[in-house]
Amino acid sequence: MESLKTFIHQSMRSPLQLAITVVLLYCINAVGYAFFFSPVRHVPGPWWARLSKLPLLRATLQRRRSQYASDLLAKYGTVVVIAPDQIHTTDEEAMKIIYNRHSRKTSFYSNMGSWKGVTSTLGFIDYPSAAPTRNNLIQCFQNKNLATLVENMSSHIGEFCDVLRAKAGQDIDGVVLFRLLALDIVTDVLWGERKTLLSEMSDQTPVFLRRFHAFSSYNAMKSFIPGFDTFVRIVGSARWRQLRQDCSDMDVTAKEALERWESEPKHRDRDVLSMLRSMDAAEDERKRVPSEHIPAYMVEMLAAGSSTTSHTAAFTCWALTKNPEAGKKLEQELKDAFPGEIEEPRLMDLPYLDAVIRETMRLMPMIPGPLERYLGESVEIDGIKIPAGVVASTAARDQGQMASVFPQPEKWMPERWLDASDRMHLNWTPFGFGSRSCPGSNLAMTELKYMIGIIFRQFRVVEPGEAGHKQERLDLADVFVAGERSGHCWLRFELL
Template identity: 25%
Template sequence: MAIFVYQSILLSLAVLLFIKLLLSRTKDNKNKKLPPSPPALPLIGHLHLFKKPLHQTLASISEKYGPAMFLKFGSRKVLVISSLSLAEQCFTTNDLAFANRVHLPSLKQATFDYNDIGTANYGPHWRNVRQIASTELLSAQRLHASSDVRVGEVRDMARGLFRSWNASAGSMGLSYFEKVDLRAKLFELSLNVLMTMIAGKRFYGDNIEDLEDTKRFREAVEDFFSLSGASNAEDFLPILKFLGMTKAEKKLNHLAELNKEMTQKLIDEHRKPGAHKKGTMIANMLELQKENPEKYNDRTIQIVVVSLLEAGTDTSSNTVEWAITLLLNNPDLLKKASAEIDAHVGTKRLVQESDMPNLPYLHCILNEVLRLYPGGPLLVPHESSENVSIGGYEIPQGTMLLVNAYHIHRDPSLWDEPTKFMPERFECSDNGEANKMIPFGMGRRRCPGEGLAIRKVGLILGTFIQCFDWQRIGDELIDTSEGSGLTLPKLLPLQAMYRPRQVMMDVLSTL
């Protein structure tokens, strides 16, 4: 009897939802100014078109239906933008109207009830946490002050690679190439840089006290990005929750508890007598907490820390992984980058952040990598807070906005040979190529960590190019298939062969 009642309730809910969707669809169809849309199915709308990676699927559909496309993810209205000019309309004239974020059910707990920097709606709370992050970690002054942290961690990674090679080379000397899993190494490095800046604590390397915390946090970051974005069907079909099909939400809720536990532990460690953790972001915020306990309460500190760690680890390590992949598939360009560093930095010391302005080709490489493989191929979803006009179309209030940066960066109307890795396209500063790029978003919700990302990625890539010779494991080109998730990982982790460059042996031997 209980099963019959349960089934009846589910059937009634499904019928009501079906009627609501039909009425909503009829009403929308009367509006002749909506963007074009593929045929939709009852209840699920266009969810049947979901194929991962979602950015590739949407790019393919946009080729047929145009740069502005109207979709239904279940009952949710979705505007997909795939042209630079329309993206600029969204984030200039209509920037305030699109300043809010989409609150997907599966992310509620993982984002502190939609209060982290990435998902908070535009308003006083968002301005507060963004201002704290910008002032305490991401401002030009803070970035300059924390340069030694990044340099130290990158050099530690170079030292570790050199020692590993040296231990294996034996009598083969410089003819020996060592194999390395670069995805793992780059993630470790990226996380160490941020953790040291934020909490004065490394998660990888020598003298790591809590290896279990390290393992758990890495899994948390990787799972967050793989499960985030707009590709979870249960976020758009509430009935799936009643059927017990919310695996993503359950996993994200577990990650939320882990994040809260670990960040509170970091805060408590700073409060211990004799902690001597001065100059870290947490230490600075705890000092400010004494003067303004409401603005800098523990929950706000947790929100800022988690926001920065999640946004700044996976994205940066992915970018360097793509960069080395593309350079290994184009060895002549790798030699060109190495020659530039030798000419402007030399071989008697390691490259520093202050050298970056003198390495224009390295910047061209970074720009080209971010063009082909932006850290967020679909910009973090926005939501319209009012009716707006985009490209002559009328977009209803409450519409989710997905901007396909991946498609824009490969638009043949904007780029010559758009799928080719060609850093030289950015060599002329007068051609405006960089202005066609939106890897960090646009408008008031543009990523505040852009400056840190460029510094960190440039230093890591520059050091790897300066210190080591690199080659593919075999003769075949490295697979550039793309994974899925909020960020843009390689489908297959990058493994490569390396050895110290002969001209850098003396420097590496003294690290």
Template identity: 25%
Template sequence: MAFLLLSLPIALCVVFLFSRWRNDPLASIPGPEIAKWTGLVLKYHWLVGNRMKYVHALHERYGPIVRVSPDEVDVCDLAAVKEIHRIGTPFLKPYAFYRTLTSPDMENLFNTSDVKFHSARRRLFSSSASDAELHKSEALIDARVKLAIEKMRAEMKTALSGAVDVFQWWIFMTTDIIGELCFGDSFRMLEYGRNNQYSHDLTAVAATEAVKVAFPGLISLAGSIPIPIPYVQEAAQAGARLGKYAVESIERYKALLSKSLSSPTAEPMKQTLFTRLFQLQSNNGKPGVEEGEEGSLPDKAILDEAITFIVAGSDTTANTLTYLVWTLSQPANAHLLSNLVTELSSLPEDFTDSDLKPLPHLTNTINETLRLYSGVPSALPRVSNTPTTLATHPIPAGTIVTTQAYTLHRERSIYPNPLEFQPGRWDNPTRAMKDAFMPFGGGARTCLGVHLARMELRLATARFFRAFPGAKVHGDMRAEEMEQVAWFLLAPVGKRCLIRG
């Protein structure tokens, strides 16, 4: 009897595995044998920040479409990638995945899989985030850039090493900028020159992105019941504090805006990404309880969008700037730095972003940095509710299909010598280079913050190398410290970048 009880589950397991092998709808897609049976290997690489490199290695071995787990494939075939991300594509964001990276109980611009919802919500923000509208905030943005450069110069003079950690200062700068653009007030990180509770909380939340993906619901659960894993509990508490701070900031800004609108003598309010939405609430005479035809959003929806903007809008640009400075400050790239410094020297003292846009060396340098060091280099999952074909392989409905900029940007047939930093390749980019270039995503789901990111990159790069034309990597820096890791957003593994002026 005991033998029968023991053998029955084993027999059922064998039958299940045989049936899965016999009826495997993804059997034609190449990949490691273990990917047919379990996604644990992929989860492991998520957790250690190595997914992008693991999947890239699979592509180099198996080709442009590869199976990475029982129900997931990754694609780097350019025609297939264009199909996945084109406007009107049947491939949509899987809500179950993206909601783990945001508030799980709130649908927003980033996590929604509803095309109509996304289109309507994006229209509310597209004007505020447009290049033309951001021009109105350029003075605010540039003031933060200038302050960051001043702080770096002061640290170089006082530090015994004569070096500055640009990674730290870029994080402070971009976090302050996105704080001002979301809440009308910065976090004062540049002024104090150190991390505060808010920045610690941002780091704690960002560090658990891979855990959220690998074990959905764990962080949310930790907010309700104690889970004896310190960093999980810390992330849950950090998320709660971020929400509380955002609520207080939004309420403070709304009160000031209401006072400004009701008093003709009041000073004009500082514009934010959400000013228009708050004005719509006031015009409708509602406190923003419902999302009306006029486009007003409930306060909780604005709050959720604001937190998402801050998380996405700080580390991404700061990390790209860090890699740009690190790359140009290496002796092997002295000629590239010289070209850029010469170009920047022609600028007037009071130059603006409009003066920077036409500069070819600056633009090429930024594009090449974005190619090799994209802010989100790893998986962008999509799913189709109907069967389709990608790269000649049938893809059943419900299959998770991912693309990753890390691999697309290193495709040899598109970018010759892909591992070399060659800004000149962007002098005359091919159609394929443009199509494969996805540092901000692609299609209708392209990152809304692309114009802000590029403005920050232009202003910060120009002002840094005008201030430090002879920048060099400090001798204490090891190349291994700049190895890329990505739990969803990119970061250097050493979390520092020491540069001498």
């Protein structure tokens, strides 16, 4: 101890020695805390994850946050330390506590869910603050309103089928085409948009689509990594600065749509924008949606309402190209149910169609990685007690890969859902879990069943023809699944 005091005293004479001393003391303090005082010191995990969040941030920057957490679970078991005072688990009972009303979201959500000074549903950290706006959205998307909201959906899918008919026998990028369809549907549902992206499709990327892509990728990155936005603004490349600008301009699209909506003397009474506007007059102040907040809500719903459906539809088609027998079963179910015209509402009750979509979302969830919460109460996992205040998470990818629940979890097998167990449904979490799960999941599943059902009553999907397209596999990244090299999902459709 005396020698340490002497070293510290001597180091004060030199700036370099002072810097070394500060670093040394910091390391001693960090090691001491991590291994002797941390509330997760008894949880299995690598030493470096206990000491620094840098490995997790590095994986996030590489869009491999999901893989990082999954790899640690595979090595250490049901629960593992993935960063200082942060654990990740697949325990089902713990999942119920992690996502109950007493837990709080982390700063990622407050950043992601804050748009130019307005906090939207995603951005409220605690449940009581989120409940009013969340309940507003649930009211919009409940079953009694679905029939009105989706009344024009089949016309958009019909336009999509016209594009497929024109491109039959050609390789197409399913990610791009399904995204155009999903955005046409969601803008119609949200504010009754009549102008469609599919009808104006060309080799030029529409401004709206460019802004939307920027919002989906850039906004997530700056929310995950502290200081990322400032870094891009000051020293970022031209590409990243353009992405930042396009992301910032996303609300311009929403405001332009709002202006068109207000200028039209007649529009649908039951689009989501109409519902939100009507809530501004509610007697209960907690249920009101101020007019100036609506563009932020529109931006949030655009992202949430189109990304999941577009990618899931594309990857369902991709999975069917790899499993032609499943394609034949789906084709037969649709023919038996609809020998003539399709009655869209009946698509909701077709078991194999439901199974095909659920299996795709199990294996390739659109938000696959850890959904973090500050524990509101303690939880016990494998005999290890983890106190309140620790950051804890589960992930849709990991819950869907549990071999004890889903035998042969790496295989895409829709049949497993035809007699699904309670544990299968419990661990199927592509829309999140618990008190803050996605309020639009009902609409998303309706949209997916309409898409896949109408398309596969007229077409079958086969392997792409070009060798490079055929060989490319899909890679599970943090935000969306994408081609391992190109980011595309190549498909080829044939008329039945």
